[in-house]
Amino acid sequence: MKLENITTMGKREKRSYDDACGAAHGLELLGERWAILIVRELMYGPKRFGELRAGLPGISANTLTQRLEGLEASRIVQRRKLPPPASAQIYELTEWGYEAEPIIQHLGKWATRSPDHDPTLPLSSASMIMSLKTMIDRRRSERVVGRFGFRFGEETFVGRLAHSAMQIWRGEIETVDTTFITDPTTLAAAVYGGVPLAELEASGKLRIEGDRALAERFVTLFPLPAKFV
Amino acid sequence: MKLENITTMGKREKRSYDDACGAAHGLELLGERWAILIVRELMYGPKRFGELRAGLPGISANTLTQRLEGLEASRIVQRRKLPPPASAQIYELTEWGYEAEPIIQHLGKWATRSPDHDPTLPLSSASMIMSLKTMIDRRRSERVVGRFGFRFGEETFVGRLAHSAMQIWRGEIETVDTTFITDPTTLAAAVYGGVPLAELEASGKLRIEGDRALAERFVTLFPLPAKFV
DNA sequence: CGGCATCCGGGAAGATACTG
DNA sequence: CAGTATCTTCCCGGATGCCG
Numbered sequence: 001m002k003l004e005n006i007t008t009m010g011k012r013e014k015r016s017y018d019d020a021c022g023a024a025h026g027l028e029l030l031g032e033r034w035a036i037l038i039v040r041e042l043m044y045g046p047k048r049f050g051e052l053r054a055g056l057p058g059i060s061a062n063t064l065t066q067r068l069e070g071l072e073a074s075r076i077v078q079r080r081k082l083p084p085p086a087s088a089q090i091y092e093l094t095e096w097g098y099e100a101e102p103i104i105q106h107l108g109k110w111a112t113r114s115p116d117h118d119p120t121l122p123l124s125s126a127s128m129i130m131s132l133k134t135m136i137d138r139r140r141s142e143r144v145v146g147r148f149g150f151r152f153g154e155e156t157f158v159g160r161l162a163h164s165a166m167q168i169w170r171g172e173i174e175t176v177d178t179t180f181i182t183d184p185t186t187l188a189a190a191v192y193g194g195v196p197l198a199e200l201e202a203s204g205k206l207r208i209e210g211d212r213a214l215a216e217r218f219v220t221l222f223p224l225p226a227k228f229v
Numbered sequence: 230m231k232l233e234n235i236t237t238m239g240k241r242e243k244r245s246y247d248d249a250c251g252a253a254h255g256l257e258l259l260g261e262r263w264a265i266l267i268v269r270e271l272m273y274g275p276k277r278f279g280e281l282r283a284g285l286p287g288i289s290a291n292t293l294t295q296r297l298e299g300l301e302a303s304r305i306v307q308r309r310k311l312p313p314p315a316s317a318q319i320y321e322l323t324e325w326g327y328e329a330e331p332i333i334q335h336l337g338k339w340a341t342r343s344p345d346h347d348p349t350l351p352l353s354s355a356s357m358i359m360s361l362k363t364m365i366d367r368r369r370s371e372r373v374v375g376r377f378g379f380r381f382g383e384e385t386f387v388g389r390l391a392h393s394a395m396q397i398w399r400g401e402i403e404t405v406d407t408t409f410i411t412d413p414t415t416l417a418a419a420v421y422g423g424v425p426l427a428e429l430e431a432s433g434k435l436r437i438e439g440d441r442a443l444a445e446r447f448v449t450l451f452p453l454p455a456k457f458v
Numbered sequence: 459c460g461g462c463a464t465c466c467g468g469g470a471a472g473a474t475a476c477t478g
Numbered sequence: 479c480a481g482t483a484t485c486t487t488c489c490c491g492g493a494t495g496c497c498g
Contacts, residue, residue, distance in 0.1 A: 021356035022337030108251030127250035
């Protein structure tokens, strides 16, 4: 009995790494399963519970609820209630939460060198957008300038490329040079899989509106790093 | 019975995120508890099993063994046997494993803004060294040039600061301008906690050899980012 | 549909003891 | 010192049911 008490109290609170290293604390904040992917899904704007679930194939409602509670307690996520008549509850990153983007980008870029990475699996829109910002090649994109639209079903994004940097945000598609109308996985096949745009258009999985030459050029700007061994 | 089979086979292999996103694959590689901290411990050179344990307070031998096996299978860590008479087994990062450094650095830097981060906990030497590379302030260090030694018991590191960049590696301390003889946690108190060097010297926890003014200047180059709220 | 509570089974992590 | 064996605890995920 006393032994039980002692061992129970031995854990300061939950399981902690007891390490002043920032990385160790980072793992206490984001180290649980799914946590980083939830932050990824929120990186380009607030989402509802069901939208989060849709971008995280395999997560249970149960686990998603727990993670959101934890992330909210850590002040990485905040929940907000939209004003009536919508009055839906949404989840969004705090200012500090948005600053986690480079962590996820570095992790993603590093992992694509893994011998076991399978780029043909399905992909959420947030993943696709983040990968464009991450994987763009400075040298190849040096002299490319343009405004791009991306339409994935209901979701739309706008991107601006100039001086080797890609900015992308969620928003209405207006005054762009060229628009990709497709789904994230198909766009990945074009950009990372080297599948010709014409072939994807022929099979009805993708449509280009606007400057076609610019679209053709765009999909060549994102080389995958060499695999390790 | 049949239901059991179906649910058992439902898991393709282990628990996978089924997501082409590089970050998701990164979590399959480094997402298990302790994995990133093990990589951190190996970031400045190979270590033996016991040395790893010493830098990871709280890890069980059991778990460390499993993680090393997993990291080896993923080609992030390789194990090597030193030639006789040492013939000890050591663990070291692969070339690709060393490339994970920026992930850990960004994670650590981001997490120090957490309201819950406690920088007074103990710290391993690898954490301390990595934090110096991570947290150095470009502007403040612009015009500081020097070579630094760090002696933590048996372990020694050499650093070179020039043009706002800090390079540090494990090695013998020779031809440096100033040397810190202390332990990682005390150095953190000086660099991040603002504790005066004189006070730490008075209590016998730290000793400076060489250019004292340079040492005093050095400890002002690593401001912590502002907390979030 | 969105979100939370509860129960259950499996597996990963921790404590301890033990072996070469 | 470098792990292995065993046992326990706790986290994760699936299923179900409730409630707005």
